[in-house]
Amino acid sequence: MNDAATNAPVLVTGGTGTLGGHVLPRLRAAGRRLRVLSRTSHRSGDGVEYVTGDLLADEGIASAVDGVHTVLHLAGGPKGDDRATANLVRAATRAGVRHLVYISVIGAGRVPIGYFKAKHDAERAVSESGVPWTTLRAAQFHDLVFTVVQKMGAMPIVPNPKVVRFQPVDSRDVADRLVDLVQGTPSGLVPELAGPRVYPMADLVRSYLAARGRRRPFLPVPVPGAVGRAYRNGDNLTVDGVTVGSRSWEAFLAEKLG
Template sequence: MVTGGTGRLGRVLVPHLGEEGHRVRQMSRRGAGPGGVRGDLATGRDLRPALAGAEVVVHAASDPRGDPWEVDVAGTRRLVEAVDRSRLTHLVHVSIVGVDRVPLGYYRAKYAAEQVLLASGLPVTLVRITQFHGFVDELLGTARRGRLLPVPVGWRVRPVDVADAAGHLAGRVTAGPTGGVVEFSGPEELSVVDLARSWAAVRAPAARVVPTPVPGRLGAALREGGALPRRGDHGRRTWAEHLRG
């Protein structure tokens, strides 16, 4: 069972798992897509029938634009209550590198969801992943203001290809539970300024990148490497390869 099977990661992960021989169901509020079943983490509706008989759950559902405390935290608690403990052998939870260090409300919710799982007594692996290439691409497009592209100075990141992340998660499914946190990231560490300059060269050649100081605790945390993994495996596809398409 994959929660969030219709999201950015789920759309790649579900067919990947099927190609590896797993029988896959994907849960969403509408039950869309091949193998789709209805289940709503925000209300608990249809969770038990959706999860019935699942031996492995990959919990990739999230609500960064809505209320993550309701979906990511309370929803994860509802998931824990609804799984078939007599059948479940592994629950793989998708989180974000830096949730324990970066002072963002969404990150705090993701970290709280991790604590729900660690306290659940279930066989879990918490997989923290860095930002996907496509997400970074969208953020830079949104940040652009005409010919100017302001980006934080001093921040460093390690973005990752979504297909690399899906492959890593598929491997974690069969590897068995670790009972703790593992991290996965892209193959290269980049400053946000350099990342933005390479983006502008391909996507918006007329734009000028403007390195911009970001004050406060958030800026300090990211200047100190809060978005970088401390350990773990790395993907293979680079940011430059993503930009080339």
């Protein structure tokens, strides 16, 4: 990476989220100037400039990408990732951004659920933008899985969709990989990143309950149709050419519950 690229700020969307909280200090430690796009105002400092804007509403993006060499697009939600990314891509193209790094999800384009479709459409917006790009598909984060199993474990009877399996990855492992990608050259679609093991959904809930000293009965539930076939086929998983994170679900759970 040349001096001009190193001296130009990196724009990070979603920098105030879980993943952003790991990425920002790592990029700062690498000596990068940072600009964070957020829907709410924050005080700038410690080498991080905060700018206010809204990707979905297409507000404040042009000024956010002005003078930026690299964009790290972490922002995401249950709906609208495709539209938000398309808005960001248009602004990045006009501003002459030279590297767009995007975090997507394993199963994008394969699992027939709206979230996965939106992620796949966002990937296409990035790859067809004309901006040099890198996309990393990652598995579900330990943090998200913990939220899900915590809610399921609070039920008097836990539903058990037997076909559903996850290969959760630690968000710190994802942050480490993204920092490497930001520091590197545009690489297209890079190897997917998942955790060390694949778990049936019920096993994840049971491990949480055991750690809390609780027991619950489980009730098998079907997952019908195309969604069931996708999970049965493991379309949300990856085994070939995958990069494996170092932090296990068990280690995360022990750390989380203290």
